[in-house]
Amino acid sequence: MRFSSSLRTAVLFGLVALALMANGKKPIAAAQLAPPPAPPSVALSASPASVQAGQPVTLTWSSTNATSVTLEPSVGRVAAQGSTTVRPSQSTTYTVTATGAGGSAHASAQVIITPAPPPAAVQEPSQEEIPSDQRQMRGLDEQIQEIKSDALRMSAELSRLEEKLLYPSGTQVAIFVALAKGDTMRLDAVRLQIDGQLVAHYIYSAKELKALRKGGVQRIYVGNVATGDHKLDVLVDGKLEDGADFSRTGQFTFRKEVKPKLVGLTLAGPRSGNTPIALGEW
């Protein structure tokens, strides 16, 4: 943090007069003729002057010629002299005000709250140390983990059921899309036709594209075809690094046998030197 000198100068201007005008109070009257009563005096000290939040600090004061003494904030009216313990949660300026026939006097003492020292790295508190809401949180957390396990099991069973009902292995074909390793093109959309029928037209979000670039593989289509040879038309739309649009098409034939058919399409940008659309069969 570097501060310019002009900034320093600016903040150092204390415009008391302006402040007084702003507060609208009238100036206090001139001194009276009779000899004034002795003015009160007061002193305040805080020990220690800096602590961590919530730690005790002893405030000690003494006053003379005072009829009432108040200690603020949070303490209130106190004896002419004495001491008290406070536990401030933040840096606080304590002010003692002594009021008497001769006027009033103030004294302040500042207590600075210092941050707790850096902790030892993550440590597991023992059960007794864990507050009840945290215990409750953990109890719920365990139940949530159980229901997650249950849901995963159900989901697996459901997807097996779905596969059996909707995509039996005799007719199942699944088409996957991956990007060539290290490819930088921005894939916008992929369109697939099997035997002239449009089966998928997928537009990619930034998140999906990122997942593909990291090596993820998208299952873009699952469907049913009869055993035998099938024609697959692939249309890829995308953008190059410089923002120019490009479009590539590919035509392939794959053979569906009795077992489920997996077709993998690996896509590459036109400037990568790789085949734009490569087909792999499993």
Add this chain to the structure above:
Amino acid sequence: MRATRQLIGLSLALGLAARPATGGDLRDLYFGEALYHAYQGQYFDALQRLDTELAQYHVLDEPELDTLHYHINDAEFSVGDFELDYRMHQRAGRAIKAVLEGAVDEAVRNEAAFRLARIQFQKGQLDDALQALARIKGTVPEEIRGDVEFLRANVYMATGQPSEAVKVLAQLKSNESLAGFVAYNLGIARLQDGRTQEAIEQLDKAGQLPAGDPASLAIRDKSNLVLGTMLFESGNFERARQSLDRVHLEGPFSNQALLRAGWAEASAHQYDRALVPWNILVDREPTDAAVQEVMLAVPHAYASMKLYGRAAIGYGRALELFSNQIERVDASVRSIQEGRFLNALIREESREDETWVIRLRNLPDAPETYYLMELMASHDFQTALQNYLDLEDLRSRLITWKTSLDAFDDIIRLRGQNYEPLLPEVDAQFRELDSRIRLRLEQRKHVAERLQAMLTAPRPEYLATGEEQIAGERIALIEKQLGDSDKPESLALRQRAVRLRGALTWRLETEYNERLTAAYVHLNKLNAPVDALTRQYDAFVRTRQAATHSYVGYDVQIARLRERVGDALQRVDILMARQGHMIETIAINQLEARRERLVAQQNQARYGVADSYDRAARAQSGAEGR
């Protein structure tokens, strides 16, 4: 200091992020699909896919022929990572333990031990983490060597063995990718070890390391903030200020640094200099605790400089701010009590990046989430929030599943309606065709066997044509009718019959080889149609079976699943209500604590205003008196 914990966690995560399997190397499409979901934070889908793949893999007779075999260790490791990411700590690590216990080579076993230790560290099972680390022996893969030691040091620090941590971290100093984190942790380890002066020197170094990315910059700022605070506490205000000055002005620690830099100056009675950082801080986000504290610190500095008018204005501004903020906190509490916080949380469109919770404040009637930042920095609250969202996700999945099960029922009913009237006729036709096909195949088999036998025991008569057979039979009949009569006309006829038989036999015998070859050729020509017939037959059988399988035998499974989904939905609803209530209560408690503090600050400001006016008035009357 939660931020320190977070940073230590962050440093670990940065160093230990799972290496992605890239497109070019990938051989198993379903493993790639699991990664695709995981990279998008869809851990439920990733886990479900990978669990299914692994379960199938483990029951294979020859797993080495499966494409997952190429990635099996990565897959087992990934399951653990995904489970941890999906906050399933109880399950996380089971798959990795299996790798660790299996017959794998040293490098893989060491990587498994490291990953297990990392999971256990994150779960807070520190002794287990140490045990897992102790299993690492011999060859450690190059790419995880630094991470292993960094983790070891973290575990030592967490288990109160800072001197051990210092030894490990000192060895890691040359690791560039972990430089900032190693330097900072080394400072903290020395501090924990009671070597304060060395800690100060180390943090001083950590605070001056070059930082290229946001994470390195954050850890450097953190080093300077911690160092500045330590120096301040030890009364070394000048050095404290220097260190705090190094904290990046726009970074996450800048508010605290500005506040403390001011206190460092104020403690040395340099109030004018304290005002420089404080006046920067005073215009920042008013919900920030440091900003609220500085609202009182600034007028305090003016008062200390006897500029009571300015102090009065400052306290007045503070008073206004605290009053506004108290109203804001009250409105936030009301908003939470009315359920708006939870409603805002589950709005999907708001969850696009890491700061989504903070951005909820922009939604109408949502609570002031800035006040919950400190809470949100705590791991437990984060987990609670994420769990709430996970429950919401599960709830919508369960509802979708319920609909799917209804749809499955419909499909099954419609298929039944379609197939049931058709199948009896199809089956009857099939039975008839089936018997004909079987008969023909049997005949073909018989012919093939006969031809085979004729290779060793020639039977020319078997290859006679129909005409020849009829001719042979007629000759036999004539011979029978002629009998043994010795009439001259019979004798001539009998000789004719013998000649005819001889001619027939001659033809059969001399043409035998040709005929046998031709028969073989004809038989072989049958192979193609027979194969086609067999394929068609098999295809029909499969289709016929599929027709039955498409609607028969699902009732029990679907009914059971429907029951489970219903039960789970009820449990999710109950858990969501409890989890939501707990989140609301904790958030409200936090807001109330902030309110209490604001009220105390408000009182201080109120007193400050009065006091400043009083002093200003007296100062002025004093001046006039003179």
